[in-house]
Amino acid sequence: EEPRPFPFKRTLDPAEYASLLQRRSGKGTVVYKCVAGAEGDFDEWLNDAVQRHDHRCFNLVGGATSSVQYSGPTMPEAAAKVIANSASFGCVTIAERHAKKGTEHTSLLRKSELGAKWFISQAIYDTEATIKLLHEYGALCRYKNVAPTKVILTFAPCGRQKTMKFIRWLGVHVPQEVEDRILGKTEEERKARNKEEAVKESVSILCDCLRTILSQTASAGVPLGVSVESVSIFREEIDAAHDLFTQLQSIMLDSHGWPWKVQWVYTMSPTAEERAASVLHARAQALAATSPPPMPVPAPTAAGGSTAPADGAAVPAPTALTQKLHSDHTVHVLLALAVGFLIGAHRP
Numbered sequence: 322e323e324p325r326p327f328p329f330k331r332t333l334d335p336a337e338y339a340s341l342l343q344r345r346s347g348k349g350t351v352v353y354k355c356v357a358g359a360e361g362d363f364d365e366w367l368n369d370a371v372q373r374h375d376h377r378c379f380n381l382v383g384g385a386t387s388s389v390q391y392s393g394p395t396m397p398e399a400a401a402k403v404i405a406n407s408a409s410f411g412c413v414t415i416a417e418r419h420a421k422k423g424t425e426h427t428s429l430l431r432k433s434e435l436g437a438k439w440f441i442s443q444a445i446y447d448t449e450a451t452i453k454l455l456h457e458y459g460a461l462c463r464y465k466n467v468a469p470t471k472v473i474l475t476f477a478p479c480g481r482q483k484t485m486k487f488i489r490w491l492g493v494h495v496p497q498e499v500e501d502r503i504l505g506k507t508e509e510e511r512k513a514r515n516k517e518e519a520v521k522e523s524v525s526i527l528c529d530c531l532r533t534i535l536s537q538t539a540s541a542g543v544p545l546g547v548s549v550e551s552v553s554i555f556r557e558e559i560d561a562a563h564d565l566f567t568q569l570q571s572i573m574l575d576s577h578g579w580p581w582k583v584q585w586v587y588t589m590s591p592t593a594e595e596r597a598a599s600v601l602h603a604r605a606q607a608l609a610a611t612s613p614p615p616m617p618v619p620a621p622t623a624a625g626g627s628t629a630p631a632d633g634a635a636v637p638a639p640t641a642l643t644q645k646l647h648s649d650h651t652v653h654v655l656l657a658l659a660v661g662f663l664i665g666a667h668r669p
Contacts, residue, residue, distance in 0.1 A: 323490055325487075325490060326483055326486045326487040326490055327483075327487055327553075327554075334366075335352050335353055335354065336352055336354075336366070336369065336370035336374050336376060337374065339351075339352045339374070339376060340374040340375070340376070343374075343375075343376075349377065349378060350376065350378065351378045351379070351380050351411070351441075352370060352376050352378065352379050352380065353379075353380045353382060354366070354367075354370075354379055354380070354381060354382065354399075355382040355383075356381055356382065356383060356393055356394050356395075356396065356399040357382075357383055357392075357393055358392050358393050363393060363394050363399065363402070364402065367379075367402055367403065367406060368406070371406045371407075371408055376408065377407070377408045377409060378408065378409050378410070378411070379403055379408060379409070379410045379411075380410065380411050380412065380413065380441060381396060381399050381400065381403070381410050381411070381412055382412070382413055383396050383412075396412075396432070396435070397435055400432075400435040400436055400437070401435075403436075404436050409436075409438045410436065410437060410438065411437050411438055411439035411440055411441060412432045412437050412440055412441075413440070413441055413442075413443065414428075414429060414440040414441070414442050414443070414454070414472060415442070415443045415492065416442065416443065416445070416450035416451040416453075416454045417443065417450055417492055417493070417494050419450060419453065419454040419457075420449075420450040420453070420494075425454055425458075426454060426457040426458040426461050427461065429458050429470065429472075430458070430461055430462065430465065430467070433467070433469075433470045437470060438470065438471075439470060439471045439472075439473055439546075440470060440471070440472045440473065441472075441473045441475060441548060442472060442473060442474050442475045443475060443491070443492065443493060444475050444476060444477040444488060444491070444493045444550060444552070445474060445475060445476055445493075445527075445530055445534075446488070446493055446494065446495040446496070446499055446526075446527075446530070447494045447495065447496050447499070447530075448530050448533045448534050448537075450494065451474070451534055452533075452534060452537050452538055455472065455534070455538045455541045455543045455545075456538060456540075456541045458472075458541070458543055459538075459540075459541035459542040459543045460541075462542070462543075463542065469542060469543045469544065470544075471543075471544040471545065471546055472543055472544070472545055472546070473545075473546040473547065473548050474531065474534065474545060474546065474547050474548070475547075475548045475549070475550055476527040476530070476531070476547070476548075476549055476550070476565060476569060477493075477549065477550040477551070477552045477562075478520050478523045478524050478527065478549075478551075478558055478561035478562055478565050479503060479519075479520065479523045479552075479553075479558065480503065480516050480517070480518075480519035480520025480521075480522075480523060480555070480557055480558055480561065481504075481516060481519070481520075481553070481555060481558070482504055482511065483553075484552065484553045484555070484558060485500060485503070485504060487552060487553070488552065491552075499526060502522055502526060503519050503520075503522050503523045503526065504519055505519075516555070516557050517557050520557050520558050520561040521561070523561070524561055524564060524565045524568065527565060527569070528565075528568050528569065528572060531547065531569055531572050531573070532572060535572070535573070535576045545573070546573075547566070547569045547570065547573050548566075549562050549565050549566040549569065550562070570583070
């Protein structure tokens, strides 16, 4: 097994981080949770995520292979626990797994029967396996006379060799000709390729992938959505994720065949702490406006006398409290504007 290209770094618990995103964007979040190996703490984690963080959507992830017996709840057990907490869940789907085993469509149906409301795919760079999976899943649903569950197609831009290596390490099938188009075919081409040009080419390729999937699965009857992942820490690839989503969203909405528009709405809901800070800030400003100006302090002269400031009374400097409140408010606004660009685009 190849080593991980990027070192793993433990950060915040996903439920805690998602609560920050949810509060700043004013939108709901989907929290990923691996149930394999969770053992007894899954119940405690789920209760905390629902009761303290107010999460209602979870994407449950099982073990890496079905041939290993993992500790923790099984997928049916975890699904039942989520539903018992008045929440919804979805699961991951991997087209490459279907290409090898040919059973992914039956897994989608089984998890739908457990209550899964959506499926989020692994990142797509090769359309063939995805198209095959969607057709066979749609056919199975028609045979069973059940409505297929929505499949969210995931795309991840790439403009560097290290990122491409990581994407492959995750199990994503990237055709060699696709990698050559992005990074260059020869070693000389790869050294000369500009990172911005490379990631721009990947965005173009992924847009073509979505167009191909939409055109070749229109008869499958499976509702689709799109999502974009940013899988690296490099600026040009992070920026490309934003550009890619807007383009994929347009392609998806255009596939409806009727006019559409996207309207942005500022929906940040302030927390109790932020409301209290706003009140204190307003009171500090009102106090500064109504308080009499301080008496000028005489300055000693060389002869021992004093002189008043030439421009009259001194203007009081902002207090440390008002400076901090103003700084915090600015940070809150910037965070709110920077988060939550994903808008649900799907084909019914």
